[in-house]
Amino acid sequence: MIKKMFAFILLMFMAIMFYALNSNITENKELFGVARSYAERGAGELGTQNIVTSIVVTYRGFDTLGEVSVLFIAATGVAVLLRRKEEEAPGKRSKRQSSEILQTGTKLLTPIIIMFGVYIFINGHLSPGGGFQGGAVIASAVLLLFLSDINYEINHSLFNIIESFSGAFYVVIGLLGLILLGANNFLDNRILPLGEFGAILSAGAIPVIYSLIGLKVGTELASIIDNMKRD
Amino acid sequence: MELQHGIIILMGLAMILSAILAMMVKDLISSVIAVGVVSLFASILYLLLQAPDVAMTEAAIGAGLSTLIFLYALHKTKDAEEEND
Numbered sequence: 001m002i003k004k005m006f007a008f009i010l011l012m013f014m015a016i017m018f019y020a021l022n023s024n025i026t027e028n029k030e031l032f033g034v035a036r037s038y039a040e041r042g043a044g045e046l047g048t049q050n051i052v053t054s055i056v057v058t059y060r061g062f063d064t065l066g067e068v069s070v071l072f073i074a075a076t077g078v079a080v081l082l083r084r085k086e087e088e089a090p091g092k093r094s095k096r097q098s099s100e101i102l103q104t105g106t107k108l109l110t111p112i113i114i115m116f117g118v119y120i121f122i123n124g125h126l127s128p129g130g131g132f133q134g135g136a137v138i139a140s141a142v143l144l145l146f147l148s149d150i151n152y153e154i155n156h157s158l159f160n161i162i163e164s165f166s167g168a169f170y171v172v173i174g175l176l177g178l179i180l181l182g183a184n185n186f187l188d189n190r191i192l193p194l195g196e197f198g199a200i201l202s203a204g205a206i207p208v209i210y211s212l213i214g215l216k217v218g219t220e221l222a223s224i225i226d227n228m229k230r231d
Numbered sequence: 232m233e234l235q236h237g238i239i240i241l242m243g244l245a246m247i248l249s250a251i252l253a254m255m256v257k258d259l260i261s262s263v264i265a266v267g268v269v270s271l272f273a274s275i276l277y278l279l280l281q282a283p284d285v286a287m288t289e290a291a292i293g294a295g296l297s298t299l300i301f302l303y304a305l306h307k308t309k310d311a312e313e314e315n316d
Contacts, residue, residue: 050284052284120287129287133284133287136288136291136296143299225300228300228304228307
């Protein structure tokens with residue numbers, strides 16, 4: 001009874017807090033401060049059609065590098081915790097087959113899903129989406145392969161090479177900004193020519209950076225799933 | 232404008248309902264699915280609120296990958312329980 005009273009009082013307290021918070025909100029009719037500056041400068045300065053991308057990859061590029069590192073550490077942690085035990089006896093692994101519908105559907109859909117993921121991250125500077133989203137879509141295609149065939153194995157060495165290469169190259173591009181454009185330009189996209197506004201190869205290094213992030217996130221999430229799947 | 236407000240409120244209510252369902256349901260698999268449904272409604276809500284980038288992330292990671300990782304974890308713990316019996 002006291003417990004329920006306590007929960008009720010806590011809920012009332014939260015309601016009062018949120019009411020106070022909510023009643024102070026007024027809708028902004030225009031952007032202010034740093035948001036306004038980003039919205040005005042993004043397209044002209046960096047040549048990106050999607051303003052979100054110009055913020056995520058260039059103005060706040062360092063945060064994105066941090067996010068990629070966090071994901072990398074998480075994937076490493078999963079791999080350490082769920083480390084593969086020594087090869088179990090063959091025959092034990094093959095459980096039951098998945099259904100015909102799932103197998104055929106997987107064969108049909110996997111290439112299309114991977115292509116869609118690549119499309120998302122290559123078009124990151126033109127349309128919504130980017131490296132993280134595209135990478136997650138690619139990882140879901142790998143997941144579909146795991147679901148349809150219980151004995152399916154990814155090519156671990158290839159995945160590791162892609163992951164480390166794209167991670168290292170991302171940092172190298174960031175350092176190139178420092179070398180070519182001087183201090184304060186870490187992860188600047190203007191190390192490559194900006195190109196024509198709205199074209200696929202425009203906005204300097206952003207398509208390159210987003211492709212690297214997409215590959216890295218995709219392989220990383222796929223290896224997390226691969227580790228989870230092991231018995 | 233009025234219609235859109237109605238849809239947004241409906242989506243929010245659906246999110247709250249499926250979140251409550253996730254806690255109340257006894258079967259763990261249904262619970263995981265309900266959590267995925269919360270993410271799915273959240274991603275539609277983000278899309279309606281003009282944030283397509285966030286909506287994509289929510290749909291791919293929240294509704295897709297994390298649901299399946301929960302299912303894998305559930306499967307693993309079930310195996311361990313059977314071994315202990």
